[in-house]
Amino acid sequence: xxxxxxxxxxxxxxxxxALVVGGTEARAARSAPPPEVKPPQAVVRMVSAPVRIxxxxxxxxxxxxxxxxxxAAEGSGPPRVVAAGARVTEVPRAERDVGDGxxxxxxxxxxxxxxxxxxxxxxxxxxxxxx
Numbered sequence: 001x002x003x004x005x006x007x008x009x010x011x012x013x014x015x016x017x018a019l020v021v022g023g024t025e026a027r028a029a030r031s032a033p034p035p036e037v038k039p040p041q042a043v044v045r046m047v048s049a050p051v052r053i054x055x056x057x058x059x060x061x062x063x064x065x066x067x068x069x070x071x072a073a074e075g076s077g078p079p080r081v082v083a084a085g086a087r088v089t090e091v092p093r094a095e096r097d098v099g100d101g102x103x104x105x106x107x108x109x110x111x112x113x114x115x116x117x118x119x120x121x122x123x124x125x126x127x128x129x130x131x
Contacts, residue, residue, distance in 0.1 A: 044110050045110065045111055046108045046109065046110060047108070047109065047110070047111050047114050048089060048090075048106050048107070048108060049086075049106065049107050049108075049109050049113070049114040049117050049118070050104055050105075050106050051070060051104070051105055051106075051107055051117050051121060051126060052101070052102045052103070052104055052121060052126065053070075053102050053103055053104075053105055053126050053127060053128055054073075054102045054125040054126060054127055055102065055103075055127060056094060056101075056102050056103035058103075058127065058128060059091060059094075059102070059103035059104070059105050059128075060091075060094075060103070061130075062088050062091050062105055062128070062130075063088065063091065064088055064089055064090060064091065065087065065088065066087070066088040066130060066131075067085050067086065067087055067088075067130070067131035068083075068085075068086055068088060068107070068128040068129060068130055068131060069081050069083065069084050069085065069086070069128065069129045069131060070082045070083040070086060070107070070117060070120075070126055070127070070128055071126070071127045071128070071129065072120040072121075072123075072124040072125070072126055073124055073125050073126075073127060074123060074124040079127075082113070082116050082117055082120045082126070083107065083109050083113045083116070083117055085131055086107040086108065086109045086113070087107065087108040087109075088105060088106070088107060088108075089106045089107065089108045090105070090106035091105055091106075092104050092105075092106070102125075102126075105128070
């Protein structure tokens with residue numbers, strides 16, 4: 001009889017300990033802060049930017065849907081990337097009698113990048129690299 005009491009007491013002690021540990025974990029899970037909800041990313045408005053690329057033959061390689069980096073090569077400094085990963089939306093037919101004037105390509109870029117492209121196109125020759 002004495003052994004049964006000890007066995008029952010030991011069993012109850014183990015059960016109580018398990019409940020305490022399990023209860024602590026459950027309370028910890030309940031008291032944990034909720035997951036952080038991130039605000040939705042701002043919508044970036046894309047615009048169409050016609051860009052004159054210095055090398056007309058390079059533009060001939062482009063197709064709508066291609067991704068390009070636009071690089072401005074100024075005479076005084078190193079080349080710089082003006083637009084990275086811009087999507088080509090249109091490649092207009094080459095104009096006749098343009099001579100060494102390059103070729104036009106229409107890119108889909110954020111509005112700020114379009115401004116940078118226009119500014120760079122007035123002071124530097126623009127080139128593209130396929131991404």
